[in-house]
Amino acid sequence: MLVPGLLLALLLTGCADTRYYAQSVSGHLQLMQAARPIDDWLADAATPAAVKQRLALARDMRRFAVTELHLPDNASYQRYADLHRRHVVWNVVAAPEFSLTLKTWCFPVAGCVGYRGYFSEADAQAEAQAQRAAGLEASVYGVPAYSTLGWMNWLGGDPLLNTFIHYPDGEVARLLFHELSHQVVYVPDDTVFNESFATAVERLGGHLWLAQHASPQARQAYADFDARRQQFRALTRSTRDRLQQIYTADGLLTQGEKSQAAMKNAAMQDFKAAYAELKGRWGGYSGYDAWVAQANNAAFGAQAAYDELVPGFEALFVREGRDWPAFYDAVRQLAKRAKNERTQQLKQWAAEL
Numbered sequence: 001m002l003v004p005g006l007l008l009a010l011l012l013t014g015c016a017d018t019r020y021y022a023q024s025v026s027g028h029l030q031l032m033q034a035a036r037p038i039d040d041w042l043a044d045a046a047t048p049a050a051v052k053q054r055l056a057l058a059r060d061m062r063r064f065a066v067t068e069l070h071l072p073d074n075a076s077y078q079r080y081a082d083l084h085r086r087h088v089v090w091n092v093v094a095a096p097e098f099s100l101t102l103k104t105w106c107f108p109v110a111g112c113v114g115y116r117g118y119f120s121e122a123d124a125q126a127e128a129q130a131q132r133a134a135g136l137e138a139s140v141y142g143v144p145a146y147s148t149l150g151w152m153n154w155l156g157g158d159p160l161l162n163t164f165i166h167y168p169d170g171e172v173a174r175l176l177f178h179e180l181s182h183q184v185v186y187v188p189d190d191t192v193f194n195e196s197f198a199t200a201v202e203r204l205g206g207h208l209w210l211a212q213h214a215s216p217q218a219r220q221a222y223a224d225f226d227a228r229r230q231q232f233r234a235l236t237r238s239t240r241d242r243l244q245q246i247y248t249a250d251g252l253l254t255q256g257e258k259s260q261a262a263m264k265n266a267a268m269q270d271f272k273a274a275y276a277e278l279k280g281r282w283g284g285y286s287g288y289d290a291w292v293a294q295a296n297n298a299a300f301g302a303q304a305a306y307d308e309l310v311p312g313f314e315a316l317f318v319r320e321g322r323d324w325p326a327f328y329d330a331v332r333q334l335a336k337r338a339k340n341e342r343t344q345q346l347k348q349w350a351a352e353l
Contacts, residue, residue: 020116023118023119023120023123024117024119026119027089027118027119027120028119028148028152030119031081031083031088031159031161032081032152032155032156032159034081034082034083035079035080035081035156035159036079036080036081037078037079038055038058038059038078038079038080038160041055041080042055042056050166051082051165054165054166054172055080055160055165057169057172058077058080058160058165058172058176059078060213061172061173061176061209062077062078062176064173064209064212064213065176065177065180065205068205068208068209068212068324069177069201069205069208069324070324070325070328071177071180071181071183071184071201071205072150072180072183072184074150074153074157074183075153075154075156075157076150076153076157076158076179076180076183077157077158077159077160077176077179077180078156078157078159079156079157079159079160080159080160080161080162080165081159081160081161081162082161082162083161083162083163084162085163086142086163087121087142087143087144087163088119088143088144088145088146088161088163089117089118089119089142089143089146090117090118090119090120090121090123090124090125090140090141090142090143091115091116091117091118091124091140091141091143091302092115092116092117092118092124092127092128092131092138092139092140093114093115093138093139093141093298093299093301093302094128094131094136094137094138094139094298095136095137095296095297095298095301096135096136096137096297097135097136097137097261097297098246098247098260098261098264098297099247099297099301100240100243100244100247100297100300100301100304101301102114102115102298102301102302102305103131103136106189111187111188111189111190112188112189112191113191114191114301114302114305115191115302117143117146121140121142124140125140128140136298137296137297137298138296138298139294139295139296139298139299139302140294141291141299141302144161144163144164144167144175145158145161145163145164145175145179146158146179147179147180147182147183149182149183149186150183158179168218168221168222168225169210169214169218169221169222170206170209170210170214170218170219170222170225170226171222171225173205173206173209173210174202174203174205174206175202177201177202177205177206177209178198178199178201178202179198181197181198181201181202182194182198184201184328184331185197185328185331185332185335187335189339190339191305192304192305192308192309192343193309193335193339193342193343195305195306196305196306196307196308196309196310196312196313196346197309197313197331199306199307199310199313200310200313200314200317201313203310203314204314204317210222228282228285228287231278232275232278232288233303233307235271235274235275235278236271236300236303237307239267239268239270239271239300240300240303240304242267243264243267243297243300246260246263246264246267247260247264268295271292271295272292272295275288275292309343309346309347309350311346311350311353312345312346312347312348312349312350313331313346314350314353315346315349315350315352315353316330316331316334316346316349318353319349334346
């Protein structure tokens with residue numbers, strides 16, 4: 001049992017210290033041990049009706065992922081586990097005071113990633129505090145699911161979890177499609193490429209599933225949910241752009257550190273004021289309050305990984321005739337190119353669309 005644990009630690013964390021390695025192994029093994037096949041849960045009289053309904057729906061989504069999106073047909077998301085907590089792991093991200101570039105943790109196989117995950121929120125908060133003591137800004141956020149990149153399929157695969165199964169229908173579909181896409185293409189040392197590709201698959205596949213299978217009520221509920229998300233992302237994107245401009249080398253040379261700090265503070269205050277206005281238009285919806293409360297360079301930097309190259313991947317999907325296998329093949333070919341080349345190519349395709 002140590003071999004899969006070691007693989008998991010390498011894939012998700014790359015940390016060599018014993019304590020961190022131990023929590024990664026034990027946390028994932030506990031998750032795997034809690035998982036049972038969906039059919040077992042459906043046949044169990046003790047399973048709440050609401051859970052049975054969500055599991056049946058997720059099973060249909062999993063089948064759609066294979067037949068319509070050509071995502072891997074394997075053991076992943078064929079089982080379910082109730083972890084009795086809100087998040088499966090908590091990620092720590094960190095960045096300098098005047099930069100959106102995330103600190104990275106590196107390891108074999110998966111390369112370097114801009115986060116460090118913990119199965120205990122207390123451990124994650126302790127790591128964040130250590131990063132702050134080292135002079136970095138740090139942020140901790142809960143994660144509803146993670147991918148082992150298909151390496152654990154022989155042990156039953158990544159399971160469905162209570163941490164996301166009760167999300168709105170469209171969001172469950174998108175999350176499943178996102179995590180499965182990591183098993184299609186994964187490039188070591190390029191978090192932005194990997195997450196932007198998965199986000200593109202989730203958006204494109206999610207819209208397709210909603211159009212073909214969701215009820216009118218579910219489509220409307222998701223449209224309302226997604227509208228808020230897009231408005232929030234637009235706000236954070238514009239704030240990231242403003243902060244990036246403040247942090248440029250020219251800004252350092254012409255404004256000086258003190259003025260740079262003042263400009264940063266003004267940008268953050270304007271961001272919070274704009275969010276308060278958005279929240280008012282949403283009728284007081286508070287789903288982003290926690291994120292805004294701890295917003296800093298690390299939080300903005302982490303969010304950028306999921307957004308930056310998505311338009312390029314969406315443009316590539318159109319260029320490939322909206323054909324999923326052709327799209328995946330094109331992404332695999334793109335992944336073979338140098339990091340800066342594939343990034344520039346995606347940005348060019350986005351601009352041309």
